[in-house]
Amino acid sequence: MSSFWTDTISRLTPYVPGEQRSGADIVKLNTNENPYPPSPSVLQAIQGVSGDQLRRYPDPESVVLRQTLADYHGLSIENVFVGNGSDEILALAFLAYFTNNKALQFPDISYSFYPVYCELYGIEAKTIELDADYSVNLERFDTHAGGIVFPNPNAPTAKDVSLSSIEALLSRHTEQVVLVDEAYADLGAQSVVKLVGQYPNLLVSQTFSKGRSLAGMRLGVAFGDASLIEGLQRVKNSFNSYPVDALAQAAGIASINDESYYRQTMNTIIQTREHSILELKARGFDVLPSAANFVFVRVPNDYCEGGAAGVFKKLSDAGVLVRYWAKPRLDEWLRISIGTPSDMQKLMNTLDA
Amino acid sequence: MSSFWTDTISRLTPYVPGEQRSGADIVKLNTNENPYPPSPSVLQAIQGVSGDQLRRYPDPESVVLRQTLADYHGLSIENVFVGNGSDEILALAFLAYFTNNKALQFPDISYSFYPVYCELYGIEAKTIELDADYSVNLERFDTHAGGIVFPNPNAPTAKDVSLSSIEALLSRHTEQVVLVDEAYADLGAQSVVKLVGQYPNLLVSQTFSKGRSLAGMRLGVAFGDASLIEGLQRVKNSFNSYPVDALAQAAGIASINDESYYRQTMNTIIQTREHSILELKARGFDVLPSAANFVFVRVPNDYCEGGAAGVFKKLSDAGVLVRYWAKPRLDEWLRISIGTPSDMQKLMNTLDA
Numbered sequence: 028m029s030s031f032w033t034d035t036i037s038r039l040t041p042y043v044p045g046e047q048r049s050g051a052d053i054v055k056l057n058t059n060e061n062p063y064p065p066s067p068s069v070l071q072a073i074q075g076v077s078g079d080q081l082r083r084y085p086d087p088e089s090v091v092l093r094q095t096l097a098d099y100h101g102l103s104i105e106n107v108f109v110g111n112g113s114d115e116i117l118a119l120a121f122l123a124y125f126t127n128n129k130a131l132q133f134p135d136i137s138y139s140f141y142p143v144y145c146e147l148y149g150i151e152a153k154t155i156e157l158d159a160d161y162s163v164n165l166e167r168f169d170t171h172a173g174g175i176v177f178p179n180p181n182a183p184t185a186k187d188v189s190l191s192s193i194e195a196l197l198s199r200h201t202e203q204v205v206l207v208d209e210a211y212a213d214l215g216a217q218s219v220v221k222l223v224g225q226y227p228n229l230l231v232s233q234t235f236s237k238g239r240s241l242a243g244m245r246l247g248v249a250f251g252d253a254s255l256i257e258g259l260q261r262v263k264n265s266f267n268s269y270p271v272d273a274l275a276q277a278a279g280i281a282s283i284n285d286e287s288y289y290r291q292t293m294n295t296i297i298q299t300r301e302h303s304i305l306e307l308k309a310r311g312f313d314v315l316p317s318a319a320n321f322v323f324v325r326v327p328n329d330y331c332e333g334g335a336a337g338v339f340k341k342l343s344d345a346g347v348l349v350r351y352w353a354k355p356r357l358d359e360w361l362r363i364s365i366g367t368p369s370d371m372q373k374l375m376n377t378l379d380a
Numbered sequence: 381m382s383s384f385w386t387d388t389i390s391r392l393t394p395y396v397p398g399e400q401r402s403g404a405d406i407v408k409l410n411t412n413e414n415p416y417p418p419s420p421s422v423l424q425a426i427q428g429v430s431g432d433q434l435r436r437y438p439d440p441e442s443v444v445l446r447q448t449l450a451d452y453h454g455l456s457i458e459n460v461f462v463g464n465g466s467d468e469i470l471a472l473a474f475l476a477y478f479t480n481n482k483a484l485q486f487p488d489i490s491y492s493f494y495p496v497y498c499e500l501y502g503i504e505a506k507t508i509e510l511d512a513d514y515s516v517n518l519e520r521f522d523t524h525a526g527g528i529v530f531p532n533p534n535a536p537t538a539k540d541v542s543l544s545s546i547e548a549l550l551s552r553h554t555e556q557v558v559l560v561d562e563a564y565a566d567l568g569a570q571s572v573v574k575l576v577g578q579y580p581n582l583l584v585s586q587t588f589s590k591g592r593s594l595a596g597m598r599l600g601v602a603f604g605d606a607s608l609i610e611g612l613q614r615v616k617n618s619f620n621s622y623p624v625d626a627l628a629q630a631a632g633i634a635s636i637n638d639e640s641y642y643r644q645t646m647n648t649i650i651q652t653r654e655h656s657i658l659e660l661k662a663r664g665f666d667v668l669p670s671a672a673n674f675v676f677v678r679v680p681n682d683y684c685e686g687g688a689a690g691v692f693k694k695l696s697d698a699g700v701l702v703r704y705w706a707k708p709r710l711d712e713w714l715r716i717s718i719g720t721p722s723d724m725q726k727l728m729n730t731l732d733a
Contacts, residue, residue, distance in 0.1 A: 029607030031557050031581055033480045041617030044440055055436070064431025073627070074427050078417025081596040081631075083408070084589070087397055111464050111598075115620040122500075127386045147475075147618040204384050228384055236437070243434040243626035245464075254382030264394030265500040267468040273596035274426070274627050278434075 035147070042143045045350055054373045056364040057348040059182075059211075059321050061240040063295070063367075065278070066288040069241070072281035076274050085273040087264075092276045095283050096248055100220050105253035108260065109279070111270040113210055113234035113247030116259075117176075118144055120230060120249065123262040124204040125150050129173025134163050136356060138182050138208065157181075161315060161323070163188050165196040175200060178208040180216045183350065183362040185317035187216035197226045204255065206230045213238050213293050214300075215318030220250050227252040237320055238293055239282045246275045296320050300365045306375050307363075321364045328359075335359050338378075345377045388500070395496045398703055407726045409717040410701040412535075412564075412674050414593040416648070416720075418631070419641040422594070425634035429627050438626040440617075445629045448636050449601055453573050458606035461613065462632070464623040466563055466587035466600030469612075470529075471497055473583060473602065476615040477557040478503050482526025487516050489709060491535050491561060510534075514668060514676070516541050518549040528553060531561040533569045536703065536715040538670035540569035550579045557608065559583045566591050566646050567653075568671030573603050580605040590673055591646055592635045599628045649673050653718045659728050660716075674717045681712075688712050691731075698730045 045058035064070075093107040100107075110116040121144040125131045128151075133141045135154035145152040153172065158164045161184045168175055175196070180187040197205055205228055207219050212233050220231050230251040236242035249259060263270065271279075282289070304314045304322055313325035326335040333340065339351035339361060350362040363374070398411035417423075446460040453460075463469040474497040478484045481504075486494045488507035498505040508520045514537045521528050528549070533540040550558055558581055560572050565586050573584050583604040589595035602612060616623065624632075635642070657667045657675055666678035679688040686693065692704035692714060703715040716727070 029580070029605070029611060031477060031608060032611050033477060035479045036476050036611045036614050039614045039618045041614050042621055043617075044437065044621045047437060047439060049436075058437055060437065061435050064435050067431075069434075070431055073429075076426075076596070078420075078423055078593070081422075082414050082417050082593040083402075084397065084400060084411055084413065084595040085598075086400060111623055112620060115623070118619045123389050124384060124386060126388045143618045147615070227382070240431070240435040242437045242622075243429070245438075245622055245625040252382070255384060258382060258385050258389045261389050261392045261394050262500070264396075265392045265496045266471045267465060268395055268397045269595075269598055270464055270468070272598040272625070272628065275625065 039146055040143065042140045046348060048348060050346070052346045054347045054366065054370050056366050056370065056374065057350045058242075059237060059319070059364045060242050061237060061292065061296070061320065062365070062370060063240055063292045065240040066282060066285040068285045068288075069278045069281045072277040073274050076277050080273050085269055085271065085276060087268045089271050089276050092271070092279045095280045099283050100250065102223060102250060103253070106223055106250055106256055108249040108251075108256045108263070109271050110247045110249070110263065112236065112245040113208070113232045114140060115270060116232050116247040116249050117208065119259055119262050119266065120206055120232070121145070121150065122148055123258050124206070124230070125174045127173050127203070129203070131174045131176065132168050132172040133176045134181060136161070136181070136184065138178050141176060157184070162186055165192050168196065168200065170200045170202075172200070172203060174203045174206070176206040176208060178210060179219075180211050180214070180318040182211070182319070183321070183357070183360075184315055184323045185319040185321055186315055187318035190217040190219065193219050194222065197222070197229055201228060204228050204230055206232065209233045211237055211319035214297060214320055223250045223252065227254070230255050235279060235282060239289065240292070241278060241282065244275050244278055246271065246279050296365050299368055299371060302368070303365060303371045306371070310375070310378060321362055324361045324363055325359050326361060335361050342374070342377055347374055347377050392499055393496065395493045399701060401701060403699070405699050407700045407719065407723050409719050409723065409727065410703045411595075412590060412672070412717045413595050414590060414645065414649070414673065415718070415723060416593055416645045418593040419635060419638040421638045421641075422631045422634045425630040426627050429630050433626050438622055438624065438629055440621045442624050442629050445624070445632045448633045452636050453603065455576060455603060456606070459576055459603055459609060461602040461604075461609045461616070462624050463600045463602070463616065465589065465598040466561070466585045467493060468623060469585050469600040469602050470561065472612055472615050472619065473559055473585070474498070474503065475501055476611050477559070477583070478527045480526050480556070482556070484527045484529065485521050485525040486529045487534060489514070489534070489537065491531050494529060510537070515539055518545050521549065521553065523553045523555070525553070525556060527556045527559070529559040529561060531563060532572075533564050533567070533671040535564070535672070536674070536710070536713070537668055537676045538672040538674055539668055540671035543570040543572065546572050547575065550575070550582055554581060557581050557583055559585065562586045564590055564672035567650060567673055576603045576605065580607070583608050588632060588635060592642065593645070594631060594635065597628050597631055599624065599632050649718050652721055652724060655721070656718060656724045659724070663728070663731060674715055677714045677716055678712050679714060688714050695727070695730055698733075700727055700730050
């Protein structure tokens, strides 16, 4: 606290990311990182960036990267925006599209950065309760909202909503921007990127941090109608002209161009996830269906002393990191990222011990 | 333009960076890039980052990089903040410290991103006129301001202000934050980083883009009292937890640790600058004294048709890029970055031709 802090600083409750403990014996299943490294061609692309490229500013408009992403999805470059991770894209999108003096709606159990952005910019938030089975129910959203944002699949529940239910929402809610946060794309949920062009108020964000194994690089992408992307560009160019550095641009292009590596990695994660769900259920846990690279697991009351918090603590002491929130409706649950088969075996062994 | 644009988007006039034209024959003296590549140890550090590091989130607090910077300047880690280029740091600092409903003061000829941040956040701006000789006169700043920001040396004039005049300002102006933007540090101006700890309202920003040849990497740093840095961290952690990627952290540490390469590069640039000033003066140009890696050059009315705009155009057509602004008090001037001796010789040859 300082006498120089403005109201803006003072009102904040910053986002707290998962613990980044590291070490040879640590099994890190707490931040939804990909257990597999990025494609070898990504590492080659990084090593191919010269000192001469580093001394110069990167392309502020990331033209080649955006064109590569446009081609991949059958869109135009005007439909594509890139940023310093999808968190920065969300931060810029909230500033661009949700500072309209109307309440922004998002699920009450969802990505915990959304209410933080609202505090930062003074946006009124209206949370929409999940159904009893922890599903996002898009019919509960108010069509007179100042905007709508939700992850698909949702975090930390891992449950997805159908493409048709999002289309129905977009048909009802035409006055303000609908932001679909697809951080966990390509793991089972249907993407709405294909709807860009049909709905002028649809904005979709994705990230290279999860499926594309580049959390350490910071690269996110948004897709939308050209005028929505132009609005994001205007805000970006009023905040930081060059958020995506030369190495991230090169790495992103190489990642998109190695489709077979990506699909192989994603298939392996999905297989490991489905096997892990069976293993966890066999141990008496409730597990929600997952369209993500993590599972949301309820710890039965009689499982052990302290319930989910107790399991979290015991796993952490044994070097197996998962995520736990001491909050209403979440405090019986653990979010467990999908690691390698060996990581998951260590988790099961630690649970059994 | 779109019906979904908020007032925030609509009121913006985004910052326009210098042209990033490239090619073997282009002499690029328009964005104040360093003509020399980063230290070989920086490239080694980048190549040493593994796929396993890239698949994981970077340290959100950049602890090793911040400690390295703290040691270098004789400060504590609590006095050091890092971000995605100094532009992001300025953007976060404006949001943190200047959204206090009082006018922010900065020189009327200065870094053209300051008024853009003010538009983005709705901050009232009060510009303070330069002296007739294009000096920043800190005695003109109002002690009841909502905050003060100025570059030292100033851009695009390259003129610096003395340490004692900044100390006098800090002694007068104790109620709000004074942000000294040292993007062009170590090229002749006296740094106020050594005053951190003495003045609780002093915030200093620097960048790795200029002297440290890492414009392509995006890395900036701020120094200040621990409570000011904590305020920046709170805003950063409410915007984007991980703005500095694993490669930028590794590169920044390696750069700071190769002091001799840095000093050698800076000395060469200073020598080239002083030689270039003599050469430009010999050709009839007025040149302001420079404490930066660029010079601010007035084109005499009788120099050629079209004055400064004409010279700018002819240089550009010949592949020599410099910066020109068609604005009052700037439209007789060119800003010319200091390149290699060979770059500068090509500039002189083109001027002569």
